[in-house]
Amino acid sequence: MTPSELSEALSSALAAAVADGTLALPTDAVPASVHVERPRQREHGDWATNVALQLAKKAGTTPRALAEDLAARLAVHPGIQAVEVAGPGFLNITLDAASAGELARTIVETGADYGKGASEAGKKVNLEFVSANPTGPIHIGGVRWAAVGDSLARVLEASGAEVTREYYFNDHGAQIDRFARSLLARARGEQAPEDGYGGQYIAEIADAVVADALAAGEPDPRTLPDAEAQEAFRARGVQRMFGEIKQSLHDFGVDFAVYFHEDSLHESGAVDHAVDRLRQEGHVFDADGAVWLRTTDFGDDKDRVVIKSDGQAAYIAGDIAYYLDKRERGFDDVIIMLGADHHGYIGRMMAVCAAFGDEPNENLQILIGQMVNLVKDGQPVRMSKRAGNVLTIDDLVDAVGVDAARYSLARSSADQNIDLDLDLLASQKNENPVYYVQYAHSRTCAVDRNAADRGVRREDGFDPALLDHPTESALLGRLNEFPRVVAQAAQLREPHRVARYLEALAGEYHTWYQQKDRRVLPYPDESVTDTHRARLWLNDAVRQVLANGLDLLGVTAPERM
Known part of the structure; x- marks a missing residue:
């Protein structure tokens, strides 16, 4: 007997008690299903329920009296060996061996579908995770989101949801310019910019950009004027870096259906569309030459500038447009996974969600992941051979393999800091x-x-x-x-x-x-x-x-x- 079958038996017993007048409960008050759970102690039976405590007051009786009536009705049900009333009105139920053992047949015959359900059926979910900037390899925090995010997608799909895995490709902004300048400086043998990127991977990508250009019959990008050279290294360098990121994720068992480019929000007019929509809703106002979103109406600590006084879009403008774009693509739930340094992002984005008339924490859900620390030989591991001052997805996979990496990162709640012992994860213990x-x-x-x-x-x-x-x-x-x-x-x-x-x-x-x-x-x-x-x-x-x-x-x- 499965929990759902036992739940149905309990519901039928309640309905029978109402029908014969034993239970003075309106027919529509009889639950279609009754929650059952495993008792904390095995000697208390196979399953337990507190349904008598939940319904007794409505039925004008005591929980124990209701529980005793249900126990008598359940005791004659095929597959139930014993029913005990405990405490003020808990029911502890023991199944007979044959009924319990039938589950083995059910599982074997159901095969790969056992465990799947319909609790999330009908939902279209957009799950955005990792989304590391294409300025370097995925660091250990991003690796955690790769493991947790892909596992969550699989769990949601097993529960009936239609899930789209999405990667937000941040190819718009200052960090891309710093990346391009870092590549150019390295290729020319110059000192890296003070705010630039370091690590062996910068030299590798810079060399690859030069080789790709020459192989294509183009001029050596190192010899171009600074502005043209920087653009050449930006275009080819970002493409190279993102290609490496995608390959590393694929090797980790994670692939995305959508790679969404931030640049497209600005080029397509999506930002203007989102601002116009919010203005129509009465949530946008102009002040000091800038365009503002009145997020304080929805619980944010201050209103937010969307378009700056110089006409440039503020950072939040892209986030607003991106959220609206996902909703207009037909997604019911938008789930975004972010790192530990993004707690301040939650309030303003929930305000944006509410400003569009959506339900915060339902239509928009933001999950925050905490730090991952690697330990080897009892000491923290802090440096990467290739990336310099950050540990990467490839470092972890090289140390313990994909299975151990994925499992160890997914087995702890994402909102907890975790320490991974590389020696233990590589062992057969x-x-x-x-x-x-x-x-x-x-x-x-x-x-x-x-x-x-x-x-x-x-x-x-x-x-x-x-x-x-x-x-x-x-x-x-x-x-x-x-x-x-x-x-x-x-x-x-x-x-x-x-x-x-x-x-x-x-x-x-x-x-x-x-x-x-x-x-x-x-x-x-x-x-x-x-x-x-x-x-x-x-x-x-x-x-x-x-x-x-x-x-x-x-x-x-x-x-x-």
Whole structure:
């Protein structure tokens, strides 16, 4: 019996109590579904609900009296072994072994779709993440957003949403000019600008710009007048740098459907369109020769200049136009992932959202990620061989590999600082969380292979009632939670919940596997029995859920380790 089936049974029991007059509750007050959850302590049963406490007052009765009536009705329901009323009116429900064990069949037959749901169905989501400036390799903070952002996209898709991964390509502004001047100075053998960029990658890209120009039969860009030379290095340099960024992300398992160029907002008239729209809504005013947005009407700490007195667009102008552009492209939810230094950005953008008539924190959601620190040999790692004073995506992948990097960055809440121990993540120890989970999957695969060699086959039958050991009950209970965990991770925008679930599932599996009387494989002098086959079904259900969960994090599920 699944949680949804149990929920339906509870709802039916309530409806029956109303129909026979036992419960004085309006028919439309009977919930279509009743929330059930796993008790904190296993001895309290498989599932628990506080529905009696929620409805008793409306029904003119006490929670305990209502709970006792529901317990009597549920006790005769097929698949339910026992129902206990606890405390003021909690219901603790224990399923019979056969009912609980049927979940193994459901998971195996559902396959890769187990865990998917419809909690986000019908939503078009624009998910913008990473969006590092094309002035250098992606630093470690951006790598965290690559792992978390892509995992969140996968979780949302598994929950029914239509997700567009988008990268905001910041090719407009002073940082691009500094990048171009840095490349030109390096190519000419001159001192780098005081506010410029350093690192070996600047020399590599500068050399590539010169080589590309010469290969195309163009003049050596180093010999051009300063303005022309800077433009040549800007155009080719940005293209080169962004090509490297895209390749690094692709190698990390992250690809974007849309690469949105900031320049297009200014060239297409999108900024003027957004300002005109807000002026029509009465939220724009002119003062001191500038155009202002009255964001204080929507909770911001001060009004914001949108068009400066010299006629140039202020920085927020692009943000306003970009948000409106996404909404006009048909996205219901706009999710933006930003670094720890962008907290001040939230209030003004939520005010912009409200000024357009949208719902802050719903139509626009801003997630802030905290810092990542790398540790090796017990000491902080602060320098990159290629990028100088920042650590990059390639540094992390070179140290621990894509799987360990993605998993370790996605397994913690994004709003927490994290320390990554490179020695631990490169090791094959149970203390290494990605190894612990992947090893559990590879162990299930090894059991499968050995079962085939010993003649244990699922297709020869399945008696779920044979999964009656406490470790099997615990394992089935954990497997039952997976769809709820995925839905909750999507709702709260917290994909780390999937990783923590997988670690708990791996722990339950290892505990079950180590029980000598729970063997899937018969001893050499033992015949294959229904019990062996039932355990193989459970083994394969765990394998499927581990694989499904790892896929949501963009991490491989190896069959051998």
